[in-house]
Amino acid sequence: MRATKAIIHLNNLEHNILELRKNINKDTKIxxxxxxxxxxxxxxxxxxxxxxIGVDFLAVAAVEExxxxxxxxxxxxxxxxxxxxxxxxxxxxxxxxxxxxxxxEYIQLFADEVKRQNIKNYxxxxxxxxxxxxxxxxxxxxxxxxxxxxxxxxLDLEGVCTHFAVSDCCDCESNKFSKRQLDYFxxxxxxxxxxxxxxxxxxxxxxxxFINVKGSELNMIRPGIVAYGYYAGDVNKKFLEENNxxxxxxxxxxxxxxxxxxxxFEKEQSVGYGRTWKANGKTKIAVLTAGYADGLLxxxxxxxEVAINGKNYPVRGRICMDQCMVxxxxxxxxxxxxxxxxxxxxxxxxxxxxxxxxxKAGTISYEVTSLITKRVEREYIE
Ligand SMILES: *Cc1c(COP(=O)(O)O)cnc(C)c1O
Numbered sequence: 001m002r003a004t005k006a007i008i009h010l011n012n013l014e015h016n017i018l019e020l021r022k023n024i025n026k027d028t029k030i031x032x033x034x035x036x037x038x039x040x041x042x043x044x045x046x047x048x049x050x051x052x053i054g055v056d057f058l059a060v061a062a063v064e065e066x067x068x069x070x071x072x073x074x075x076x077x078x079x080x081x082x083x084x085x086x087x088x089x090x091x092x093x094x095x096x097x098x099x100x101x102x103x104x105e106y107i108q109l110f111a112d113e114v115k116r117q118n119i120k121n122y123x124x125x126x127x128x129x130x131x132x133x134x135x136x137x138x139x140x141x142x143x144x145x146x147x148x149x150x151x152x153x154x155l156d157l158e159g160v161c162t163h164f165a166v167s168d169c170c171d172c173e174s175n176k177f178s179k180r181q182l183d184y185f186x187x188x189x190x191x192x193x194x195x196x197x198x199x200x201x202x203x204x205x206x207x208x209x210f211i212n213v214k215g216s217e218l219n220m221i222r223p224g225i226v227a228y229g230y231y232a233g234d235v236n237k238k239f240l241e242e243n244n245x246x247x248x249x250x251x252x253x254x255x256x257x258x259x260x261x262x263x264x265f266e267k268e269q270s271v272g273y274g275r276t277w278k279a280n281g282k283t284k285i286a287v288l289t290a291g292y293a294d295g296l297l298x299x300x301x302x303x304x305e306v307a308i309n310g311k312n313y314p315v316r317g318r319i320c321m322d323q324c325m326v327x328x329x330x331x332x333x334x335x336x337x338x339x340x341x342x343x344x345x346x347x348x349x350x351x352x353x354x355x356x357x358x359x360k361a362g363t364i365s366y367e368v369t370s371l372i373t374k375r376v377e378r379e380y381i382e
Contacts, residue, residue: 013227037370
């Protein structure tokens, strides 16, 4: 096995879901977002664990992601959060992937395919755009679209959903906007009921909303990032403490590599492409076998530190495609083949999390874990 690997603690994934459960009603369903290969954590293994612990739904972005889960014997309902192409619909239906729908053309394409495959009561969820400005119908259209779905006679309105734009922001303005989105969504639902149609499972909340937006829990929540052990935006540890909410998360992923060799450097000797760093004096450089093609982005170079034997060492020079270099100095105890931990769990020797890296890079933890590439082997811990 290559030294550069992502250790995935499935027990922590389970722990995080149990923590979420403590904060919602007993009857509220949970749909975990496993799109983008479970935010880089490996969708198949994560989904197997999630199914085993009784999660109700999984959510993917693309048909292929859903197919991968079905081919690995995942049987619980799979929602598809983005639209697919007309060409993908036959596979979506064959693999029983539940689409978000909100326009007649797309509904009809699904209905035609479902008929062609001789299926009845195929579930769909009606998406409402309450202010995200991405997908979904407007509230005035919801009733008619629900009627249109029921008139196909093969599609079944299993749920109605929306998505918040600023539910992870805790400022007054954002809270007001989220409240308006929820009210808008509930009006859309009312318009469906007025047509005599039962809207089914109502869901709106991703990782932050059910904590931060009162009343947004509804019948199901759709967490993603919290399942993988990171707080969403402003709904962080400090916010939870201030509001007396107990939601203790544990990161699921540790990203690590290895010291492949230690090199002696003289004063003015440069490191890497562009010669952007030069030694101040005699020093030692450890070469690590992880680079930007593993997800260690070049933009991390100015601030990235790597933990070796419980101590942080700074990256020097630019990060290369497959390697990077850290300065360990003249009197460190770092040895060749030592483990070098980039982020993750303390127990694995990490001194920082994906959140710490994200904060310094001006991005979000989602991006840091999702961009760990396919080349990096995932090692699953039960
Ligand atoms: C990705 C996604 C989620 C999960 O979001 P998190 O912020 O990771 O909790 C929920 N709903 C939709 C529609 C999404 O696209």
